[in-house]
Amino acid sequence: MEFRKASFRGVEFEVTGRxxxxxxxxxxxxxxxxxxxxAEDLGKKAxxxxxxxxxxxxxxxxxxxxxxxxxxxxxxxxxxxxxxGSVSVLCDAISxxxxxxxxxxxVFELTFVEAGAQAxxxxxxxxxxxxxxSASALTDAARNGFVSGFSLSQGVAGLTSLVGTIADVxxxxxxAIGSGLEYAEGLRSDLTGAMNQVVDAVAMANDLKSSAxxxxxxxxxxxxxxxxxxxxxxxxxxxxxxxFNTVRNLTSQSNAxxxxxxxxxxxxxxxxxxxxxxxxxxxxxxxxEAEIITQIEFDNADDASSVLENFVADTEEVExxxxxxxxxxxxxxxxxxRENVVEYVREIILELPRMRTIxxxxxxxxxxxxxxxxxxxxxxxxxVKKNKIPYPAFVPAGKDLKVLSE
Numbered sequence: 001m002e003f004r005k006a007s008f009r010g011v012e013f014e015v016t017g018r019x020x021x022x023x024x025x026x027x028x029x030x031x032x033x034x035x036x037x038x039a040e041d042l043g044k045k046a047x048x049x050x051x052x053x054x055x056x057x058x059x060x061x062x063x064x065x066x067x068x069x070x071x072x073x074x075x076x077x078x079x080x081x082x083x084x085g086s087v088s089v090l091c092d093a094i095s096x097x098x099x100x101x102x103x104x105x106x107v108f109e110l111t112f113v114e115a116g117a118q119a120x121x122x123x124x125x126x127x128x129x130x131x132x133x134s135a136s137a138l139t140d141a142a143r144n145g146f147v148s149g150f151s152l153s154q155g156v157a158g159l160t161s162l163v164g165t166i167a168d169v170x171x172x173x174x175x176a177i178g179s180g181l182e183y184a185e186g187l188r189s190d191l192t193g194a195m196n197q198v199v200d201a202v203a204m205a206n207d208l209k210s211s212a213x214x215x216x217x218x219x220x221x222x223x224x225x226x227x228x229x230x231x232x233x234x235x236x237x238x239x240x241x242x243x244f245n246t247v248r249n250l251t252s253q254s255n256a257x258x259x260x261x262x263x264x265x266x267x268x269x270x271x272x273x274x275x276x277x278x279x280x281x282x283x284x285x286x287x288x289e290a291e292i293i294t295q296i297e298f299d300n301a302d303d304a305s306s307v308l309e310n311f312v313a314d315t316e317e318v319e320x321x322x323x324x325x326x327x328x329x330x331x332x333x334x335x336x337x338r339e340n341v342v343e344y345v346r347e348i349i350l351e352l353p354r355m356r357t358i359x360x361x362x363x364x365x366x367x368x369x370x371x372x373x374x375x376x377x378x379x380x381x382x383x384v385k386k387n388k389i390p391y392p393a394f395v396p397a398g399k400d401l402k403v404l405s406e
Contacts, residue, residue, distance in 0.1 A: 009070040009077040013053040018083040046114040053108040064106040076115035088115040127344040128294040135290040138333040142283035143223040150219040160212045165253045167209035201232045234288040241303040254278040301352040308345040353405045366392040
């Protein structure tokens with residue numbers, strides 16, 4: 001028996017012969033009361049390549065397992081055969097035979113079918129829609145849980161102060177956004193309109209603060225107002241990775257209950273109400289974090305990984321909120337949102353370059369550095385922005401600079 005070399009997906013085996021089958025796909029139409037049929041030619045059949053493959057030798061077991069793994073792998077692969085040449089095929093069937101009296105050899109009966117060309121483009125789920133849908137469900141669950149569980153205590157001073165502090169954080173974020181708009185005046189065609197939006201949003205946050213005491217009597221209205229103000233901040237935060245931190249920082253002052261008094265029953269009841277407002281804030285802000293992640297224009301995998309890591313940490317904090325266990329509805333919505341965001345960002349990370357750190361030996365213009373790194377002068381702005389270089393004509397020497405790996 002003469003063995004000849006062959007391989008599939010780079011895994012080698014031996015063959016002794018060849019056979020293949022093909023033909024035409026004919027659909028025969030036979031009609032009542034007619035003697036003449038009509039054969040409709042639907043095109044050529046896919047070619048089939050039956051292969052008897054032998055793996056032989058002292059290491060045959062490793063070769064056997066490698067060939068089996070290659071045959072079970074999804075999608076087309078390259079079959080290299082001494083008679084067929086190199087063809088793109090799918091492994092349609094596989095069986096393996098090993099005999100006790102033939103140690104050191106396994107025999108595969110394989111059927112390969114011609115892979116051809118894909119006629120219908122692959123479709124993929126738009127994960128951004130899934131993220132937005134689950135984030136909306138999380139917001140609804142958070143508001144419903146707050147409204148059903150919030151009961152106003154006798155004292156409201158601490159609660160009013162808490163809502164006012166949350167409103168102040170929103171105002172500070174909006175003012176920072178407005179300052180950024182002014183800085184980018186030369187880059188925006190409608191600066192006046194954008195600034196007017198900031199002014200209107202600040203007025204909305206101020207209204208939340210001034211109405212805090214009355215809103216405490218209507219939990220549904222309070223939850224709706226908080227959601228609206230957070231949504232406005234998120235919608236104006238921008239599309240850079242920093243916009244995630246703008247939204248994330250909305251909870252930076254939502255821990256007033258940690259130092260609240262529990263000297264009597266009224267104080268304990270007020271503290272519980274504070275915790276429920278803080279819990280609502282954290283839950284809704286996490287939903288806004290998920291939403292803004294779909295708007296961020298990531299240009300490197302490091303930024304995307306950092307945002308994802310912080311988002312996951314925030315969801316875990318919501319799960320472990322002190323003294324108040326989230327409802328099953330909130331927990332399910334939270335976990336679904338986290339799963340969707342993780343999948344969405346991981347898909348993005350796979351397509352992005354990494355950052356690397358460099359130092360230039362002497363001062364040089366950013367355009368020169370861009371050409372040295374990428375042979376592309378237009379990428380100078382990218383280097384300046386990423387490293388916040390104040391004078392593009394003088395990239396600092398001896399200082400760590402972050403640049404894209406490609």
